[in-house]
Amino acid sequence: MTAQLDGAVTSRLVAAARAATPGAGHAHHLNAAGAALPSAAVLETVVDHLRLEARIGGYEAAEAVRPRAEQAYGLAARLIGGRAEDVAFTESATVAWHRAVDGLRLGPGDRVVATSSTYVSSALHLFELRRRYGVVVEVIGADETGAVDLGALRAALRTPAALVTAAHVPTSSGLIEPAAAIGEIARAAGVPYLLDATQSLGQLPVDVTEIGCAMLVGTGRKFLRGPRGTGLLWLDPVLGGELRPPAPDVRGASWTADDEYGLLPGARRFETWEYSHALRLGLTAALEELHATGADATHRHIAALGEEMRAALAAVPGVRVVDPPAAGGGIVTFVRDGETPARTARALRVAGLHVVSVPAAHGQWDLGRRGLAGVVRASVHVYNDSDDIAALVDALSPGRTGATRVPLRGERPVSAPALLSEHVDTIVIGAGVHGSSAAWQLAARGDRVLHLEQFAAGHERGSSHGPTRMIRRAYPSPVWDDLVDRAYLAWAALEAESGRALVTRTGGLYARPADGGAGGLRGPDCTLVDGARAAEIFPGLALGEEYVAVHDPAAGVIDASGALAALAELGRGYGVRRHDGTPVLDWAPDGEGVVVRTPHGAVRAARLVVCAGPWTGSLIPAFADVLRVIRIVNIHVGSSVTSTLAPPALGSFSVDVPDVGLLYGIPAIGGRAVKIGLDLGPDDDPAAVPGPVTETERATLRALAARFLPTADGGVVADLACRYTMAPNNRFAVGPLPETPQVLVAAACSGHGFKFGPAIGAALADLAYGVPRPDLDFLDPARMLRRER
Template identity: 65%
Template sequence: MSISHDPAALRARTPGTRHARHFNAAGAALPSTATLAAVIDHLKLEARIGGYEAAEAARERTEGVYGLAAALLGARPDDVALVESATVAWQRAVSALPLGPGDRILASASSYVSSALHLLELRGSRGVRVEVLPADDAGRVDLEALERALRTPAALVTVAHVPTSSGLVEPVAEVGALAAAAGVPVLLDATQSAGQLPIEVGALGCDVVVGTGRKFLRGPRGTGFLYVSPRMREVMRPAAPDVRGARWVADQRFDLDSGARRYETWEAAHALRLGLGAALSETLELGVDRIRERIGELAARLRLGLEALSGVRLADPAGAGCGIVTFVREGQEPARTALELREAGFHLVSVPAAHGQWDLGRRGLPAVVRASVHVYNDEEDVDALLGHLSATRPARASAPVIRAGGERADVIVVGAGVHGSSAAWQLARRGARVIHLDRFPAGHVEGSSHGRTRMIRRAYPSQVWDGLVDRAFEAWADLEQEAGQSLVTRVGGLFARPAGAAGGLRGPYCRRVGHEEAAALFPGLALGPGFEALYDPAAGVVDASGAMLCLAELGRAYGVDQRFGTPARAWEADGDGVKVETRDGTLRADRLVVCAGPWTAGLLPEFAGLLRVVRIVNVHLGASRPELVSPPRLGPFSVDVPDVGLLYGLPASGGAGVKIGLDHGPADDLGSPRHPVTEGERQALLSLARRFLPAADGPVEEEIVCRYTMAPGNRFAVGALPGRPQVLVAATCSGHGFKFGPAIGAALADLATGGRRPDLEFLDPGAMGPVRR
C-alpha cells in the first residue's frame, strides 16, 4: 500500500493524534495503524495456534525484517541482529569487544546514560580507560581534539548521533574518517537518529551501530537493532553465546553464526518484531530524506517560536538541527513544565542531567524540557504549543502566601547557591513560608556553586573553626538522610607545604607526615623531599552537583516558593520587616536572608569595600593510569607551591577526571560575561599537573570558570547586619565555603526564627567591618 506524504493522511493513519498533541517522538513515537495491526494480529495468531507455530507461520515475514533494517542502514541482512533495545544492542556489542586494562575508549559528551554507565563499569572491572571527548563551541565533538586523542592508540571511538538531551547532530562522517585514518573502530549510537536522519554505514565510517524501534522509527517498544560490520565480527565474540547464534557441534566445541545473529538470543517477541518490520517498511516508503525535511521544518518553526517567547530559554546547543528541541521556562522546574503541559494535552518530557551528565551536567543544566516532532505533527500542533506557553505563566510552588499590599512571606531568601538553597530548605522544613529568589535561571553557572565536586576536611588553620567543621559533617549526614542519597565520600586528604614553613593547617585527628609517608598514602601525588603534609583521614569528596539538585528538590517538597530568574532589585526596612522589589512587584517578609555570593555588595553596599570578586579556573584531566588519580591512591589535596600559590585538587570520581585549580585569580567584572578558559590559564594548570600529578597526563576533559567572593583574612560573615536584625547575611566565601553549605543553612534558619548561635560569634558580620550606609 502506498503511503501518502500528506500530513492529514499521515495523521489519519496514526490513532494517537486524536487524543493529544504528541511531542515525544524522541521518547516513544506514535505507531501507525499498520504497525499496531501487525503486532495485534500476530498475538491473536499465537493465542489461536501457539507461539512456536505462529513463529513458523510468520517466518518469511520475520526474516524480511532483517532486510528492511539493512536497507535503512545501507548494509546487508547478515550484518544486522534484532534485539530488545538500543541498550541491549550496546551492551552485547561492547561486551563482545576484546577490551583489557589500559585500553582507551574515546566517548562523545553526547553519550546516553546507559552507555556511560557501562563504560564507567568497564573502567572499574576491566581497567579500561574512558576519555570523554571535549565539545566545540557548537556543542559537537571537537574534531581537532579527537584527532589529537587518536595519535595515541585507542580501542574504540563511540559517539551518539543525536543525544537524548538536545537536538544536537554530531559530525559522524568526520568522526568516522578520523577514526578510520587511525585504524580505530567507531560505534554509533543511532537511538535518536534512526528514522529521522539518513544512516549510511559506509559513508559514515561506522563499524557498529545500535538503535531502537520505538523512537523516530515509530516501532513498538521492546525492539532494537545491532549492526556489526564483517570486519568487526572477526574480533567481536559474544560474551554469552546462545543457541540462536551458535551451533553446539561437539562435546567441547561450538561454531558461531557467521552473521550478526551471533549476538541474538533464541527467545524474542515475534509480534513486536513484526511490528518493527511494519514501521521500517513505512519509514523506507516515506523516505528518510523526506522525513528529515518535514521534521526539520516543524522543529525550526518551534525553535523560532520559542525564541520569541518571554520567559522561555532555548537549551539546545548551536549544533542542533533535527526534530528534538529543548528549552526551560524561567522560574519553573522542567519536570513541572512537562507535567503542566501534559495536563493541557501536550505530551512532552523533561530530561534530567542524570540522563546526560557529560552533556547537561557539564553545561550546568539540571534538566530541560524536550519537545520532539514527527511527520504526524503539523503546524497547528506547533502553534498550539507556543500559544499555550505564551498564555500561561509558570505555576509557583504551593507555599502559602498572604497577599496584602504585595505578596508576603515569613522569610525571603536571596541567592540559590549552596548556602541560600540550604537556608530556604531548612526554613521551610521548620514551617516558615519562604520565597526564594535568584537573579539567574535554575542551574546557572555564573557564581561558584556549580561543578561536579567539592572538598570537605577537618584540617583548618585555627581551632576556632573546629566546631563549625563538626557541624558541617553532621549537616551533610542530615541532608543525605533527608534526600535518601549519598553525597559525601570520605577518602582521606593530604595538605602539603614547603618543609619547615611556618603556619599551615591542623585539625582534630590529623597528623603531620613527611614526603615519603605522603607518597605511601597517595601514590598519585608527587611531592618530593621539599614538602611535608598534614594527613586528614576524614577528608572527602562532596557530590556538589548532586547536592544542589537535592536541595532544590527538598525545597520544593517543603513548599519553598522558588523564583529563579527573578533578581531582587532593591530592599528597604518595613517596620520590623523588609520590602523587596522585583520585576514582578513588591514582596514583604519578616526577615530577609542574603546569600548572593558575588552580588552581595549590590544588595548590601556596606560590603562593597570588603568583598572582592575574582575569577577561578578549574580543569578536569584524564590520566594514563586512572587508578593513580582515583581513591584510595589519591584523595583531596592541596600544595602550597612557592612563587605560584595554593594548588588544590580532587581525585577522579564519577566518570570525571582529576580536578585541579589555584586558589587565586584576577579580579572579575560582574558586568561582563564570563569568557572561556584561556590558553595561559590552561597551561599554568597543566604545568602544575605534570609536576605534582604525573599520572594526570591525559587530555583536558572539562574546564570550569567560577566567580569567587574573597573576604579579608579569608573569613566569613554569617548573621544579622549591625543595627538591622531583620536582615541576615551569609558571605561564606573565600573559596572554602561550599563544605559548610548545609550547616550554614541550618544556622541561618536558627537565627531567622529567633534562635541564638553563640558558636558563630566569631563570624559576626560586624567583625568583618561593614559600615552601615
C-alpha cells in the first residue's frame, strides 16, 4: 500500500471514497486530471436541484437554495487560504482566466511573461491579444529540471511587465512549477501574478498567501471532483478593486442612474447572472466532501500513489515515462514504443482503464519544445489505490494487446449463470450494428449494460455480417433527411472515438428508367443526371439513354466488419458485459423494469432494448405479422481491368431494373472485387441456417453484371447470403413499445438500416434517458403496429 500513509488509514480512505463513488465500479478510472469521478452525493445534489427547478421554477428554486449556494464561497476560500469575498465562480477555469486577463485592459506594448507550462487556451488568448491589441508575449523556458528557469524569469522582469502567468501543473505532464518562487520574483518586480491552479486544486496544497499570486483560477471538474461547467476565480483584494470587467453583467454591477453604473467590490464583479445553479450546488457538495475527508490526507494519498505509479510504469518494458525531473503529485505521463499515445489510450480504454492522450497541440511550449508529438496521461485520486496501478501495468506489459478487459478490484472470472444473476441497468438483445451501437451508447452514458447475442460472434445468420455497406444522402422522402444527417455525424464520431477509418466517400448514382415518371431518390446536394452525364461520373457503370440517375456526391462505402469490431471494442471499454451464444428465451415486464430469461438464468434490468433483426417477431409477437424476413444474396465479381470498377470510375450505385428488381452495388474497394445484389428475395426462415448461394442465384446476378458492368468479366470470387427484415413502407420501428415503455425496439432494417447504425444507437440511448426525439416520430413502433401507411 501507500508508503507515506498508514496502511489502515489509506485503506479506509480509499474504501470510503469508492463506496461513495458510483463510477469507481465501472472501470479503473485514471483520469482525475481530465475529469475526476464525482460522488453519489454530488450527483444527487445536481439532479435534485434540476428536479426542484422543474417543480417550482428556476428563479424560485434559486431563492430556496441561496443560503447553501453562498456556502461555496467560504469553502473555496478555506481551501486556498483566502477570503470568501475575494472568490468568484465561473463556468470554467478558462472563462475565469479570460475574465481576469481581460480585466487588466492590456494594450500596445504591454508585456505578458508566461511559463512554458501555460495551458493551450491561455496561450491562444494571449496570441489573440497580441494580434488585436499589440500585447507582447514572452515565454520563459525551462531549466534542467523541467520547471521554469527562475533566473531567466528574474532577468525578464527587469524590464517592465504587465503580467506574469504560470500553470501550477501543466496539462502535458506531472510537472509541479515552483509557484511560490515565481510569486516571490513577481512581487519583487511589482508585476501581477496569475496562477492557473486548474490541475493542482484538490491534489496539491494551494495557499494564495504563501504562493504570493495576485490572481488564481481553477476548475471544479478535476481534483475537486465537482461537476463539469464549474470554475473559480480568486483575486487579491487590492487588485480586485482595480480590475474592471470589459463586459459588466447585472450580477456584478448595479445600474445606478441613467448613464451610470457601479461595480461590486472584489472578484464578484466578474460573475454573471446566468449560470447553472445545479452545477454550482454540485461544486458546493464536492468542496464539502473534500474538507470532510481532509484536504491534507487527500493530497498525501494522491502524491504517494502518483509516485508509486511513476515507478511502476518506468519498470514496464517498452514504456517510457516522460515526466520532467520536477514532476510529482498524482499525474504521470508516458509513451509506448511503436505506438501513438492516442492509440495507447484507446487500447487501454478497451481494457477498462480510463486514461487520456494529450497531443502537442495542447502544449506546444512544453511538448513541442521537448520533441514529443503527444503523451499518455494517467492521474489518480482518492478512489484509486495500488490495484489500479497494477491493472495499468498489466495492460501495458509485453504480450498484452490492450484488447482484453482488465478485471476490476475484487472481480473474479465467473460463469454465465452467476453473472446473469447480477442486476444491470439495461439489457440489449442482438449484437448486430444497431444492438452494438445501442450497448456502446448506453454504457457511455453510465449504464451497466448486459449485451446478449444468441449466436457466436461473427455469425452469418443475420443482417449485419459481410465486409461492406452503402451510405448515401439520397432518400425518397424529406422525412428521412434529419436522420441521414445524424447518421453521417454519428459515423464521424465513431471513427474519431475508435481511431478507425470506417467510411470511404465514393459518390453514388441511383438510376431508374427515364420514362418511369417522377419518384425515385432525392436529397441534399443531390442532382438528377441523364445517362450521358452518368457515364461521365462513373465510366464503369453502363446505364444507357433509357435511364436517368440521381447523383449523390456524399455517398460512399462503410467498412461493415470494421464497424462491428469498433463498436464491440468501445462497448467493452465502457464496461459492456457481452455474452455470445446466449439466446433469450422470453422476457416479461416486472413493475417498471423487465425480467429476461436465458438458458443460464434470469436477470432483471430497468429497461430492455431489442435489436434482434429477423428474430424480432419471436421476441415481440406483436411484430410477427408485420415484419417479413427475406433471403438476400450478394456476389463479388472479378474483372480483367479492376480499376474500371473501383473509385473514381465507379462508386456506390443502384439500378431499378424493370421486371427484375433493384440491383445495387459496391465498387471494388479495400482489395475486394465489385459487389452486387438484388434488393428482393424469397421468404426466409430465421430459425434455419441460411443455405449456400445457388447456381441460379449466381447466374441471375452475373447476367445483371454483364449488362450494367461491362468490365465485370471475371468469375464470382466470393458470395454470401443474408436476411432483410422488411417492414411496411420499408421503414423502421425505433422507440418504446406502447404497452411497455421500458422496452425499446429498433427493428426492420428493411435493407437500408446499416447506414444508420450509430445514429440509431444514439437515438435509443436518448429515448431511454427521456431525451425528446421528435425527428423519430415517423418511426414510432406504435405507428407500425397500427399499420399506418
